[in-house]
Structure formats: C-alpha cells, structure tokens
Amino acid sequence: MRESRSTVQQRHAGQPAASVVVLLPIIVVGLVHLAAILLSLPGVVEWTKPLLMPALVVGLIWGAPERRSPTVVLGVLALLLSWVGDVTLRWFxxxxxxxxxxxxxxxxxxxxxxxxxxxxxxxxxxxxxxxVLLTILGASTGALLIPVIAYGVVLSAMAAFASRCNRWVAWGGALFVVSDSVLAINKFLPEAGIPLADFVIMVTYIAAQTLIVWGLLVHERSRVAAAPVAARPVG
Incomplete structure (x- = not known):
C-alpha cells in the first residue's frame, strides 16, 4: 500500500504546533537558571548555564523532521559554538x-x-x-575596541539577515542584539547600573536562542510538508 503526496502533507501539516513539547528541556533548565540568578544562588547558576545550549540541541534534534538536513546541522553547530562561548566567557x-x-x-x-x-x-x-553603542562604549573598551567592533558588525549582520526569515527567527535575532548590548554595557560601562543586568542578559539570550530554534523547526516542517514526496510504501 502506498501513501500519496497529499497524505504525507496532511501528516506533517500540524507538526509545528505539536512540537512545542520539544522545548520542554530548555524551558525547565532555563527557568531554574533564571530563578537561581534572581535568588542569588551562584552555585546553581554555575551548573545550569552549561546545560542551556545542550537542552536546545536536544530539542532541535528531537523536533527536526529530517535530523541530518543541512539546516539542522548548521543549527546544531551554532548552538554548540554558543555553548563553548557560554563556558568560556569568563575569559572574555x-x-x-x-x-x-x-x-x-x-x-x-x-x-x-x-x-x-x-x-x-x-x-x-x-x-x-x-x-550608537560603539560611540557610547568606544572609549571604555581600550585594547578590545577592534574585537568589539568586529563582533558588533557580525552580530548586527546576523540580526539583519534574521529579518529575512520567519517571525520567530527575526525576533530571536533582535533579542540577541538586546542581550549582547546589555552585556557590553554592563562590562564596559558598569557605572550605568542596569537593574538586574545578569537576569536581563540571560532571559533575552535564552529567549533569542529558543526563538531561533523554534523558527528553524517551523521552517523545516513546513518545507518537508510542502516538498514533492515520492510515493512510498507503508508498513
């Protein structure tokens, strides 16, 4: 017995909404991490931070309709590089x-x-x-001015090109800019005294990465559902 293209499309059509459950790992780890920041529990903050990106990797692979697709591979790569960034940021x-x-x-x-x-x-x-940000921070960055400029250019380009994608990815790119801006101001201009700076940095960072992953999954499931499907045997 074979299933038609329309049958396959119907089977995939509801998947984006149904896949919300794949975000459960990042929701749980993220809430614990954010609560630990608010409650000033540095030990919990320290051990939950390295779990954030792996939780998203689990969700991405779990929810992807084609786990070996180039889109998923690139997404996992970006998350793993972010994970290394998370655990090495103490060496700025x-x-x-x-x-x-x-x-x-x-x-x-x-x-x-x-x-x-x-x-x-x-x-x-x-x-x-x-x-504006480089004008405000430039004098305070010292020897790090060139690396900060390079990072800012790539970050702004990433966010700009995120606007080409679906709304989830676009919002993720925007929140990444917010997170990194607060991080930069808090590091180079601490006298600005941003209230709950650590919490703001992490809540926007977690939201940014989660929205990008969610947007990727929505895009992939829509692509798979819309792509021509050769008749395939069932059972």
Whole structure:
C-alpha cells in the first residue's frame, strides 16, 4: 500500500504546533537558571548555564523532521559554538571568539537555508544601534575596541539577515542584539547600573536562542510538508 503526496502533507501539516513539547528541556533548565540568578544562588547558576545550549540541541534534534538536513546541522553547530562561548566567557576574549563563530554559523544558516523574503526595512535600525553603542562604549573598551567592533558588525549582520526569515527567527535575532548590548554595557560601562543586568542578559539570550530554534523547526516542517514526496510504501 502506498501513501500519496497529499497524505504525507496532511501528516506533517500540524507538526509545528505539536512540537512545542520539544522545548520542554530548555524551558525547565532555563527557568531554574533564571530563578537561581534572581535568588542569588551562584552555585546553581554555575551548573545550569552549561546545560542551556545542550537542552536546545536536544530539542532541535528531537523536533527536526529530517535530523541530518543541512539546516539542522548548521543549527546544531551554532548552538554548540554558543555553548563553548557560554563556558568560556569568563575569559572574555575567548568567549567572544566562539560567539562570533556562532553568529557566523547563524548568518550562513539564515542566508542559505531559512531566508523567505528580502531584508526588511526596519533592519536598518541595527546599523544605527551599532553606531550608537560603539560611540557610547568606544572609549571604555581600550585594547578590545577592534574585537568589539568586529563582533558588533557580525552580530548586527546576523540580526539583519534574521529579518529575512520567519517571525520567530527575526525576533530571536533582535533579542540577541538586546542581550549582547546589555552585556557590553554592563562590562564596559558598569557605572550605568542596569537593574538586574545578569537576569536581563540571560532571559533575552535564552529567549533569542529558543526563538531561533523554534523558527528553524517551523521552517523545516513546513518545507518537508510542502516538498514533492515520492510515493512510498507503508508498513
């Protein structure tokens, strides 16, 4: 017995909404991590932070309709590079390099796999953001000015090209900019005194990565459902 293309499409059609359960690992780990920040439990913060990106990797692989597709491979690569950035950020430049590589992986992913439209007009705000932020922080970065500029350019490009993707990825890119901006201000201009800075950095970072993964899964499931499907035997 064989199933038709329409049958396969119907079988995949409801999958994006049904796959919310795959985010359960990041929701659980993320809530524990954020609660530990608010409750000033540094030990819990320290052991939960390295679990954040692996939790998203589990969700991505679990929810992907085609786990070996280039889209999923690039997504996993970006998350693993982010994970290394998370655990090495105490050595700021080392962590910065790995997050830079993660953003480059996301850039490739957004341009080659997830793009659905042109770069949106509102993405120009990222150029303005970069100029303003570097103007504010430039004198405070010292010897790190060039690495910070390079990172800012790649980050803003990643967020701009995220606007070419579905709304989940676009929002993820925007929240990444918010997270890294607060991180930069908190590091180089601590006198700014951002309330609950650590919490703001992490809640926007977790949300950014989760939205990008969710957008990737929605895109992949829609692609698989819409693609021509050769008749295949059942059973």
């Amino acid at each position: 430049v080392v962590g910065l390099v790995f997050f830079l590589l993660a953003h480059i992986a996301y850039l490739v992913l957004f341009i080659t796999r997830l793009a659905e439209r042109r770069v949106q007009w509102w993405a120009s705000v990222y150029v303005v953001w970069l100029v």
